[in-house]
Amino acid sequence: MPSTFGIVDLFAGPGGLGEGFSSLARDGHAPFRIGISVEKEASAHRTLTLRAFLREYRARHGVLPKEFIDFHAGLASEPDWSAVDAEAWQHAVGEARALELGTGPAATAIDGAIATLKAKYDDTILIGGPPCQAYSLVGRVRSRGKVGYVPEEDARHYLFREYIRVLDKLRPAAFVMENVKGMLSSTVESRLVFEMLMEDLSSLGTGRDHHYELRAIRVEDGKASLREATRPSDFIVRSEAFGVPQRRHRVIIVGIRSDLGTRAAYAEIAVSPGARTVNDVIGNMPSLRSGISRGLDDAKSWRCEVTDAARLLAGIYKGKDDRALREAFRYVSRRMQEASPEVRAASWLPDGYATSNDELLQWLERPGLRAIAQHETRGHMASDLGRYLFAAVFGNVHGYSPKAADFPLALSPDHRNWHSGAFNDRFRVQLADEASTTVTSHISKDGHYFIHPDPLQCRSLTVREAARLQTFPDDYLFLGNRTQQYVQVGNAVPPFLARQFGSLLYAALA
Structure with a gap:
């Protein structure tokens, strides 16, 4: 035996x-x-x-x-x-x-x-x-x-x-x-x-x-x-x-x-x-909008915040050398009016769920499930939505996450040492066509290091997306409140x- x-x-x-x-x-x-x-x-x-x-x-x-x-x-x-x-x-x-x-x-x-x-x-x-x-x-x-x-x-x-x-x-x-x-x-x-x-x-x-x-x-x-x-x-x-x-x-x-x-x-x-890559495992997940942590939180208010940020950024890059960034922000502004996500949580199974021949997807997607669990966004301050949008667009255009010096002054947070180098990676987008950076328990704090690569979603990763990057199968349920779930995944x-x-x-x- x-x-x-x-x-x-x-x-x-x-x-x-x-x-x-x-x-x-x-x-x-x-x-x-x-x-x-x-x-x-x-x-x-x-x-x-x-x-x-x-x-x-x-x-x-x-x-x-x-x-x-x-x-x-x-x-x-x-x-x-x-x-x-x-x-x-x-x-x-x-x-x-x-x-x-x-x-x-x-x-x-x-x-x-x-x-x-x-x-x-x-x-x-x-x-x-x-x-x-x-x-x-x-x-x-x-x-x-x-x-x-x-x-x-x-x-x-x-x-x-x-x-x-x-x-x-x-x-x-x-x-x-x-x-x-x-x-x-x-x-x-x-x-x-x-x-x-x-x-x-x-x-x-x-x-x-x-x-x-x-x-x-x-x-x-x-x-x-x-x-x-x-x-x-x-x-x-x-x-x-x-x-x-x-x-x-x-x-x-x-x-x-x-x-x-x-x-x-x-x-x-x-x-x-x-x-x-990131896209291999979360690219087929239902699209979500983030929440707004202070003020009115509904789809219309969120769409207005992101659209205004996209227009502001397109205007900042008008006449500058980085034409690709300007056009990308204009694209986001248009698409926000046509196809922005409406919901903060979604549980429907993606098309073709649990039918792939891909080894990793076969490991993640489990037959018999009726839903995706723990795929819900958290709220972000309205001022951070512009930074998330900038990071996601910049990553798509340039193929790397922006450093503090890459952010326009209009998006500078109220940190005395923002340009000192101490906050160089304060906002980090996960690139769709690369492996993610290390998922750590810090994802439970604010999500700034774990920005979703899709600018139209303008948010940080959900618990389930982080779990997929960690290769936990979809039937692995994390108990406790959402902060505790993030900590478990990151550790x-x-x-x-x-x-x-x-x-x-x-x-x-x-």
């Missing part, structure tokens, strides 16, 4: 890494089964638990429950999932745990799950990664701005040691640790965090039969393999190389238990082919990428 691996997923968030591994199938066999996934944030844990329930329900019945289809489509309130399938819900509650790693109760629960997994499966896999806020460049800048902040006292710097404690206890066949690139340069106590991490990982197995061989994932000639790293940057994985429509670069450390290292050295898989590992990690590990271990 094919091998089956039990998975321990730490710092799971809404479950992107686990979704990728658990979705893998080989000749009707699912080689990876999640035994326990751990997340402390309440809304992400709710999402994680619902997904665990749906996974188990589908394994039992072959389809998603009608109650979920209706809830997903907005046709019914959230049901009592235990009444839908008591055994599947009990399984989900046992799998998805709301625990704070690094505490005694979490250690007890995880150690109990480890004993169960070792008895149930052929071997195990550990996946996940500590919170990235302590390591990310943005997070470090914010932390330095806090009065009395002492890096050595920030517990987030040391949470990787809880991952290593579990690794030492579990002794899995392999592990996958994910984190931001900033981890390579973050320091604590005048030492690089990454150096401390590698020392701890290298020390595992001392005095035992087996240690862990640390590998980097390398992509060459359309194939991914596991190779020895010669420098820290070798551990950086570029998501776009795996067919993800996003330039998301993360540190991925793979450890293979030394008794399995020989086969792993020759493992390789074909990665998802071709560069994927996750793209499941389509994780699925290919799982495929590579299976080739290395099975």
Whole structure:
């Protein structure tokens, strides 16, 4: 019989890494089964638990429950999932745990799950990664701005040691640790965090039969393999190389238990082919208008605001060298009167939904759904609509997102340092014909870094559009309020990428 691996997923968030591994199938066999996934944030844990329930329900019945289809489509309130399938819900509650790693109760629960997994499966896999806020460049800048902040006292710097404690206890066949690139340069106590991490990982197995061989994932000639790293940057994985429509670069450390290292050295898989773009995954989504956060918010008022901004910008570029920009703004002004979107939310399925032969769209679009969920815009200040419009038009015309210096003075926000360079990327459009920039939790704040490429929509991305850029399938529902949903999406590992990690590990271990 094919091998089956039990998975321990730490710092799971809404479950992107686990979704990728658990979705893998080989000749009707699912080689990876999640035994326990751990997340402390309440809304992400709710999402994680619902997904665990749906996974188990589908394994039992072959389809998603009608109650979920209706809830997903907005046709019914959230049901009592235990009444839908008591055994599947009990399984989900046992799998998805709301625990704070690094505490005694979490250690007890995880150690109990480890004993169960070792008895149930052929071997195990550990996946996940500590919170990235302590390591990310943005997070470090914010932390330095806090009065009395002492890096050595920030517990987030040391949470990787809880991952290593579990690794030492579990002794899995392999592990996958994910984190931001900033981890390579973050320091604590005048030492690089990454150096401390590698020392701890290298020390595992001392005095035992087996240690862990640390590998980097390398992509060459359309194939991914596991190779020895010669420098820290070798551990950086570029998501776009795996067919993800996003330039998301993360540190991925793979450890293979030394008794399995020989086969792993020759493992390789074909990665998802071709560069994927923003338009590939959100280009067929229903068109929406943004809201107006202050003042009258209706389609007519919004259309007038955007039209006035387009006319103002066309006038600014009259007689200037950039004729293409002027004509583009004139075009938007005309089209706003003819075909501007009327609604802020839409759930209808695009034409040809779930019928594509494209690998990525087959992953995203799920048969049986009645609607697109969580495709609703937020409101923007009227003054920002002109900046969004300018960024989208500029991106379409010039093929790159404008910097602060590219904006006309009439659109300058009331920031004292607007032209100092500190706000150079304050407004960033996602280009339709390229992969997006990294989707981060900052998308929950104001949307300025995630402007939709279509000037006629003049808005930031919806939760569902961000989720598609992160390659979450359309039946993946994020629970909590909209801000919490954005945070969950931004903090996750793209499941389509994780699925290919799982495929590579299976080739290395099975």
